[in-house]
Amino acid sequence: MVKVEAVVVRERVETVIDAVEEETGHVGVTVVEAIGHGSERGVTHEYRGRTFESRFLPKALLTFVVDDALAEQVVAAIADAARTGHSSGDGLCWMSPIADVVHHRTGERLS
Amino acid sequence: MTHQQLLIAANTLWVVVAAVLVMFMQAGFAFLEAGLTRMKNAAHIAGKNVLIFGVASLVYWLVGFGLAFGDGNAVLGLHGFAPSIDALLAVGKAPFAAFTGIPGAAGWLFEVVFAGVSLAIVWGAMAERAKLWVYFAFGAIFTVVYSLVSHWIWAPGGWLQRFGMQDFAGSTVVHYQGALAALAGAILLGPRIGKFGHDGRANAIPGHNMPYAVLGTLILWFGWFGFNAGSTLGVATGGRVGFFGYVALTTNLAAAAGGLGGICVAWLVLRKPDVSMMLNGVLAALVAVTAACGFVAPWAAVLIGFVAAAVAVVAVPLVERLGIDDPIGAVAVHGLAGVWGTLATGLFAVPALAATVGVGHGGLLYTGSPYQLGVQALGLVAVAAFTFSVSYGSLWTMNRLWGIRVEPHVETAGLDVAEHGMWGYPEFYIPVPGGYGTESHGHLGLAHSHARAPVPEPRLAPAADAAG
Secondary structure (H helix, E strand, O other), X not given: OXXXXXXXXXXXXXXXXXXXXXXHOOOOOEEEEEEEOOOOOOEXXXXXXXXXXXXXXXXXXXXXXXXXXXXXXXXXXXXHHHOOOOOOOOOOEEEEEOOOOEOOOOOOEOO | OOHHHHHHHHXXXXXXXXXXXXXXXXXXXHHHHHHOOOHHHHHXXXXXXXXXXXXXXXHHHHHHHHHHHOOEOOOOEOOOOOOOHHHHXXXXXXXXXXXXXXXXXXXXXXXXXXXXXXXXHHHHOOOOOEOHHHHHHXXXXXXXXXXXXXXXXXXXXXXXXXXXXOOOOOHXXXXXXXXXXXXXXXXXXXXXXXXXXOOOOEOOOOOOXXXXXXXXXXXXXXXXXXXXXXXXXXXEEOOEEOHHHHHHHHHHHHHHHHHHHHHHHHHHHHOOOOHHHHHHHHHHHHHHHHHHOOOOOHHHHHHHHHHHHHHXXXXXXXXXXXXXXXXXXXXXXXXXXXXXXXXXXXXXXXHHHHHXXXXXXXXXXXXXXXXXXXXXXXXXXXXXXXXXXXXXHHHHHHHHHOOOEOOHHHHHHOHHHHHHOOOOOHHXXXXXXXXXXXXXXXXXXXXXXXXXXXXXXXXXXXXXXXXX
């Protein structure tokens, strides 16, 4: 099994999950609300005439645990669906091998 | 002081207190509307009530009050624009001879807060997607429209007043008019992103804070005692001293029946005793009894309130089914309940009370004559034709020229951060110096300056412990 994790802008969360489901058939995801920044180092807001530099932006961290054979497809689907066309801030996606997965209800090992 | 001066003093005291109560209804709208919409728009939606009350106040001072209550003809007032000090201090004199028992200034204060309430209603249906400048521009236009209609119905010599149209405190003038403009705005803006699915079915977009909506409703109920009972414009009405107490009583009975009606009808029809529908029930009942409060018996106030609540609960989903996105339910609560209240007055007006108030006749139930009901219906049709068409026309023109709806990315991000630079609840989205989720103060350059605590010395076990 492979763990695919993706940081995406919050309004794209469902778009990305739908894309994974439609393009690879994989169902199941964990969503964590996250904040963070990339090379742009956050963003500038305004409050009462002062600039307010926020180092962090609201993001979501999605975790998919998928079959080895699907991993590349899942990554491609995520990257496509997370692209907004803005100049920065679309997030990234990575995968890592995992040793073992246990299904709580059945006790079954998935890999 | 003479008897007459004492009467003017008592009248003015009551009317100014009532005006202040009505002004506080802006706070009610702020909490109600912010509570029933999403967190990302909370500051914008609450703050708009300050903005539009400012617009309404200045426009009403310059032209509105003169158009509404200045001496004039059957259609509009022609005097009293940016009124002079003398005009504001005089009692029952030109250009504000309409106010016989209070100074012009007290009359202005009491009427401007009504204009503010009517304008507050407009934005409920336009919430979460209108551009900020539209509040300024349409706020000014609507205040003028409102003033003309209030002249027709409330000013001595207004053409609907001559027919004897009974609208004690403004079911038609204030609430129905606000709802007509709200409907025009909601149609032109179109639904919020995600309100309707691809199959056209309406999605629920729950409000972000139901206790806010409850507080807003209670503030509106509180303010409504000024709204209705203050519309006596004095402490004696048609020879009955303290008549405003009776008006306050019918107002409260209707609101009570509306709250219970709202939650019970929601329980039966929508299968859940929805809290926001109970609130809509209270407000619909108050809207409906606003026309009737000085004219009807207590039992009729209860009936009017209950039916208004049922109408609102059923109409909120029906408005959605027409493809109209009205986040607060203004069209149902202020529009349809306003229609019901205006017609119900024509049904249930007690002849003796109509004589006390000095407007119109008894209703169909008492007199068997459909005259009063017909006058009420005529008023509703005339106001709909005028207010809806002018509102739709002016908003349509602004939409064609400049666009009245925000860009999709602004709507998605939320009006707070996109239009005003900061969220209403920043700490839900980003760390704020010293706020939730951060003590680092990183953006102030303090992230690395917090002194690290020294490594504690290894503690020797006390001898007593070792001994057991």
